Amino acid sequence: MYRREKATSSKEGTFDPNDTSRVKHTRYGVWDVYEDQSSTSRLSALPGWCTIEKYAEVVACMPYVWRMLRDVLSIPACALLFVMYCVIQAGHALVPALALWYQGQLLEIMQIAIDTRTVDKDRLFHICTGRIACSVVLHLLGAASGRLQPALQLRMRKWTNAHLFRARARLDVPTFETSSVQRQFEDVTSQSDFMMPIPWETLHMLVGFVRAATQVVAQLWVLADALGAQRDGWFLAGLTMASKSIQWLSDLNLFGGRSQVWAATTTNEDYLKLHGWTRIMKETSHRKEIVAGNLGEYAVSVFETASERVGDADIFTLRAIQYPENMPVSLASMQMVQETANTFAWNIYELMMSTQSFSHQLGQVRKLYEVANIPNKIPDGTVPFPEDTAQIRTGFSLEFRNVSFKYPGSENYALRNVCFRVLPGQLCIIVGANGSGKSTILKLVARLYDPDEGQILIDGHDIRTLKLRDLRQAISVLFQDYTHFPLSIRDNIALGDPSAAENEAHVRLAARLGGAADFIEKLPEGYNTYLDRPVRDYYAGIPEGTTTLFGRKVDFRNVRFVAHLKQSDTSALSGGQMQRLAVTFMRSVVPEEPKVGLLLFDEPSASLDPVAEHDLFNRLRELRGNKTMLFSSHRFGNLTRHADLILYMNDSVIVESGTHEQLLKQGGGYANIWNLQAQAFL
Numbered sequence: 001m002y003r004r005e006k007a008t009s010s011k012e013g014t015f016d017p018n019d020t021s022r023v024k025h026t027r028y029g030v031w032d033v034y035e036d037q038s039s040t041s042r043l044s045a046l047p048g049w050c051t052i053e054k055y056a057e058v059v060a061c062m063p064y065v066w067r068m069l070r071d072v073l074s075i076p077a078c079a080l081l082f083v084m085y086c087v088i089q090a091g092h093a094l095v096p097a098l099a100l101w102y103q104g105q106l107l108e109i110m111q112i113a114i115d116t117r118t119v120d121k122d123r124l125f126h127i128c129t130g131r132i133a134c135s136v137v138l139h140l141l142g143a144a145s146g147r148l149q150p151a152l153q154l155r156m157r158k159w160t161n162a163h164l165f166r167a168r169a170r171l172d173v174p175t176f177e178t179s180s181v182q183r184q185f186e187d188v189t190s191q192s193d194f195m196m197p198i199p200w201e202t203l204h205m206l207v208g209f210v211r212a213a214t215q216v217v218a219q220l221w222v223l224a225d226a227l228g229a230q231r232d233g234w235f236l237a238g239l240t241m242a243s244k245s246i247q248w249l250s251d252l253n254l255f256g257g258r259s260q261v262w263a264a265t266t267t268n269e270d271y272l273k274l275h276g277w278t279r280i281m282k283e284t285s286h287r288k289e290i291v292a293g294n295l296g297e298y299a300v301s302v303f304e305t306a307s308e309r310v311g312d313a314d315i316f317t318l319r320a321i322q323y324p325e326n327m328p329v330s331l332a333s334m335q336m337v338q339e340t341a342n343t344f345a346w347n348i349y350e351l352m353m354s355t356q357s358f359s360h361q362l363g364q365v366r367k368l369y370e371v372a373n374i375p376n377k378i379p380d381g382t383v384p385f386p387e388d389t390a391q392i393r394t395g396f397s398l399e400f401r402n403v404s405f406k407y408p409g410s411e412n413y414a415l416r417n418v419c420f421r422v423l424p425g426q427l428c429i430i431v432g433a434n435g436s437g438k439s440t441i442l443k444l445v446a447r448l449y450d451p452d453e454g455q456i457l458i459d460g461h462d463i464r465t466l467k468l469r470d471l472r473q474a475i476s477v478l479f480q481d482y483t484h485f486p487l488s489i490r491d492n493i494a495l496g497d498p499s500a501a502e503n504e505a506h507v508r509l510a511a512r513l514g515g516a517a518d519f520i521e522k523l524p525e526g527y528n529t530y531l532d533r534p535v536r537d538y539y540a541g542i543p544e545g546t547t548t549l550f551g552r553k554v555d556f557r558n559v560r561f562v563a564h565l566k567q568s569d570t571s572a573l574s575g576g577q578m579q580r581l582a583v584t585f586m587r588s589v590v591p592e593e594p595k596v597g598l599l600l601f602d603e604p605s606a607s608l609d610p611v612a613e614h615d616l617f618n619r620l621r622e623l624r625g626n627k628t629m630l631f632s633s634h635r636f637g638n639l640t641r642h643a644d645l646i647l648y649m650n651d652s653v654i655v656e657s658g659t660h661e662q663l664l665k666q667g668g669g670y671a672n673i674w675n676l677q678a679q680a681f682l
């Protein structure tokens, strides 16, 4: 079974490993472990307190478990499969007791045979048949359970993935960027398909618990029946089980347990080197440097030396630190268990062990549901927008009133006291050096963040009062750091206006307006091309002479992927820039039925050559009609001459504003840079 490696708590406040008055430091192999002694109450010093806390946590998680059970059973066909699985587990719990009962009967016949020298052959036959039938049934139950489990697991995995997809989809930018939110998601997301989904892992554990408990009770009952009548029977049975049970129970660490707040780090240079080099060797992105720098032999010698110095004190130590109660049963002890016919003691052990892991596992269920309720940091407004769709055709006005803003976690102002007003249908260009705050203005208009001070108004409404959905529908933003989605080119463009996604003519028109149609039509798969395929083709043993498969270039590095080694992706096509423009056209400028009254472009021409840039600006000017447009750019060219308003920014503030002619006349910063650029072309 693959367990999650991460464990985080929902405790608030801070934890400082260097605070020796609160934190206990212990060294385990290469790991330094710091445990917060004050994080739990004084009662935690009492023996067994950890266990009590865990039981309390289990109780607190029960409503979530109940909800999960209802959700999971509502998955099509899951209820039936789960009932079958439970019946099989019930069989697993009861049949061993029946086998034990037959065992007892057999012993009784032998006793009678010794005492009276007679054997009841019929009874002996029935008992032997029953005993064999028990083994056969157990075998069949095992096989049936083996078939059911993957089917159940698959359904629950799909449900979990959909649940997490929905939970992520509803988050806004500042919430999504918060590291604690990322951590919450990491905690409940399976790192690989080989890990069990949380609902299955939990139900499997709960059913296992009930099964083990039933098995213990059934066996106790049979044992009582069989041994009760015999002198010293219980004593003998107890003696057989005692040694093993005591050893197992001590493994359970009933009275120990790690403090709930702790952290582990390693400063072991060799250990760090070992892991660093292991990654370097796996990732394709470093291959060129390794080969060109002739680093192969050196890497091997560093790896071997580091590996020798680290010895066995590696990650397994950390595992033991993380989950003292969940230490995997070693193969050797599994062997011992199998060799020991004493399933009774083993059942008690299993029962106790699963109780110990309950708090962790049920906590996972709680986290799984909690991620769906993480509150967004950008509150929604209530006012519908626009009140009248005719406003869209004339464009919206936009006003910034004394807006100041710092990015979450940053000490510096990204915008300071910014004021400007763009009238409906005007073209406004924001110019300034890198980092002066241009993109931030566009992000605030789209309410990716809210300003710390001041107000932003669209058509006279404070944008915080407008329904977020309406606001974002009425404006269109093309961000500078736009990355294309791992979807086909058609789907990427259609994202500009999902309501017209099925309209092929619409998609093609948007591509043409964005200047992307030519390059798309030259691609072998045209609009169906994936610039970055999210699912890889799998193959094995293909002769190296094969160059294409499924119409795509064969990439022999995929073998590495199958082996779960990361490989960097190189998208050979350079049309991403064009494509992203097409996305915007799809939404905003496709002529019939306009939905957008304000267009925001963040450096749309940054990676275009001068001819393409000229064409793009001309198309945009022609197509925008009466819509209001905001451009950010650090190039002072073509477009600024046509602008109704230029905002010249420096270091988070607007230092000059006006038309091109006005700013040239002022002879300030804008005029200086304009003249410098003009001289470069003389």
Ligand SMILES: Nc1ncnc2c1ncn2[C@@H]1O[C@H](COP(=O)(O)OP(=O)(O)OP(=O)(O)O)[C@@H](O)[C@H]1O
Binding pocket: 407, 408, 410, 413, 414, 432, 433, 434, 435, 436, 437, 438, 439, 440, 441, 480, 632, 634
């Ligand atoms: N997500 C972020 N978190 C913290 N600081 C940020 C973030 N994004 C931008 N900044 C900072 O805010 C300031 C303004 O950045 P902004 O991206 O608005 O500048 P810009 O004028 O658009 O620059 P460029 O021309 O390079 O796009 C910069 O100092 C930048 O480092």
